Amino acid sequence: MHGVGEPEPRPTATPSGCAKPALETGNLLTEPIGYLESCFSAKNGTPRQPSICSHSRACLRIRKSIFNNPEHSLMGLEQFSHIWILFVFHKNGHLSYKAKVKPPRLNGAKTGVFSTRSPHRPNAIGLTLATLEKVEGGAVYLTGIDMIHGTPVLDIKPYIADYDSPQNLMNFNLQNNQHKPRTASQSDSGTDTCDQRQSSVCEKAQPCHGAEEKLKHLEDRASEENSPKPSNSTETPCSSPGHRDRAADLELDSRISENVGVTELQHGPQELKNFPEPRSLEGTMVLQGSSVETQGAASCPTRIADRAPGSVVPTWVREAPAAPLQVRFTPHAEMDLEQLGSDAGQVSFKYFQSTEEAKCAIKAVLAADPRSVYRRKLCQDRLFYFTVDVAHVTCWFGDGFAEVLRVKLASDTVQVTDPEQSLVPLGS
Numbered sequence: 376m377h378g379v380g381e382p383e384p385r386p387t388a389t390p391s392g393c394a395k396p397a398l399e400t401g402n403l404l405t406e407p408i409g410y411l412e413s414c415f416s417a418k419n420g421t422p423r424q425p426s427i428c429s430h431s432r433a434c435l436r437i438r439k440s441i442f443n444n445p446e447h448s449l450m451g452l453e454q455f456s457h458i459w460i461l462f463v464f465h466k467n468g469h470l471s472y473k474a475k476v477k478p479p480r481l482n483g484a485k486t487g488v489f490s491t492r493s494p495h496r497p498n499a500i501g502l503t504l505a506t507l508e509k510v511e512g513g514a515v516y517l518t519g520i521d522m523i524h525g526t527p528v529l530d531i532k533p534y535i536a537d538y539d540s541p542q543n544l545m546n547f548n549l550q551n552n553q554h555k556p557r558t559a560s561q562s563d564s565g566t567d568t569c570d571q572r573q574s575s576v577c578e579k580a581q582p583c584h585g586a587e588e589k590l591k592h593l594e595d596r597a598s599e600e601n602s603p604k605p606s607n608s609t610e611t612p613c614s615s616p617g618h619r620d621r622a623a624d625l626e627l628d629s630r631i632s633e634n635v636g637v638t639e640l641q642h643g644p645q646e647l648k649n650f651p652e653p654r655s656l657e658g659t660m661v662l663q664g665s666s667v668e669t670q671g672a673a674s675c676p677t678r679i680a681d682r683a684p685g686s687v688v689p690t691w692v693r694e695a696p697a698a699p700l701q702v703r704f705t706p707h708a709e710m711d712l713e714q715l716g717s718d719a720g721q722v723s724f725k726y727f728q729s730t731e732e733a734k735c736a737i738k739a740v741l742a743a744d745p746r747s748v749y750r751r752k753l754c755q756d757r758l759f760y761f762t763v764d765v766a767h768v769t770c771w772f773g774d775g776f777a778e779v780l781r782v783k784l785a786s787d788t789v790q791v792t793d794p795e796q797s798l799v800p801l802g803s
């Protein structure tokens with residue numbers, strides 16, 4: 376990997392008053408991973424959001440100055456249908472920004488800049504969810520973009536509906552908690568109240584004829600080649616509101632995902648004009664039992680800017696490395712937590728609003744097994760510590776469970792200090 380300069384350990388002001396780059400203080404020195412080749416040459420006429428024009432096209436070539444072998448950095452990305460693009464609004468002209476702006480949709484009225492997608496913001500960073508058409512060598516081909524030619528791109532990340540869409544978050548938690556049959560202790564655990572909420576929405580999605588050809592192709596192949604369709608093949612696999620049949624999902628996920636890889640690799644020419652038909656954001660798809668998200672479109676609107684599009688992820692994303700752990704507290708730890716939570720009748724947490732909430736959070740953290748793979752494999756019998764809010768938690772892990780042993784007041788709570796207001800630099 377190519378270095379981008381030695382980071383300064385401390386924030387120091389330059390003569391111009393700017394802070395020198397220092398990761399710890401957030402003064403990041405960025406180096407674009409590439410410059411976008413876009414069908415839009417100027418701001419004027421460029422869509423305000425990617426969902427507006429699914430046929431807009433762009434190509435991003437990862438620079439060799441970032442990775443000697445750019446194609447290595449894109450390995451596996453072809454298995455995703457959508458990616459986030461983080462970029463710099465390099466044509467803002469000037470670096471001024473205001474606390475309140477007038478977004479076009481507010482017709483002249485003002486609102487706080489952070490409640491908008493305005494390009495004029497303190498760090499001039501844009502975020503676009505683009506459709507990934509194909510990966511070829513060290514380049515990605517995109518459709519559904521709202522960035523102009525020459526836009527410096529800082530990063531790309533896969534779109535994972537399970538993490539990135541609130542609706543899916545609920546299902547994801549549900550799925551994780553369904554890994555194992557729930558035991559009485561789990562039911563009693565209190566985790567239910569915070570982590571096993573079911574989405575109240577499980578709309579019945581309708582097949583969308585205008586939806587994108589490629590995903591349809593994947594659907595066809597998945598159903599033809601691999602599996603019998605679910606018996607109720609005209610319905611989304613919801614056995615109860617908000618509850619999808621994750622087992623069926625997982626089974627078909629792998630097939631769909633493999634197909635995605637294959638399909639992507641089959642695309643040939645590099646020129647933008649030879650792009651495949653764009654994966655449309657227009658409308659949603661019903662892929663029975665597949666990883667393509669169904670987002671409950673009863674009809675097929677020409678634009679669904681307010682709904683998440685169907686998306687594809689590789690199987691490994693959906694398959695948790697291990698089943699969620701059962702979490703329990705020793706009576707001592709329960710007592711510790713009660714004491715910590717009530718300071719002469721007052722809740723003494725800074726972030727949690729109740730002891731129960733703190734307990735939920737601790738359980739959620741531990742159920743997902745926060746240990747590194749190294750620790751999990753090689754230091755199984757070591758105590759594990761972490762701090763959340765004012766609670767310093769000590770626990771140990773056994774086969775399929777984590778047990779909280781002690782909960783004490785954290786002596787050194789993490790301070791978030793603005794370096795400008797402190798003579799003591801962060802990290803000292």
Ligand SMILES: C[S@@+](CC[C@H](N)C(=O)[O-])C[C@H]1O[C@@H](n2cnc3c(N)ncnc32)[C@H](O)[C@@H]1O
Nearest residue numbers: 418421422423464465466492501502522523526
């Ligand atoms: C409203 S912003 C939204 C961008 C992104 N989706 C976001 O939410 O951060 C989109 C507009 O930014 C402008 N734009 C696109 N690329 C730009 C660039 N590199 N520099 C400055 N403005 C840009 C275009 O006028 C486009 O219509």
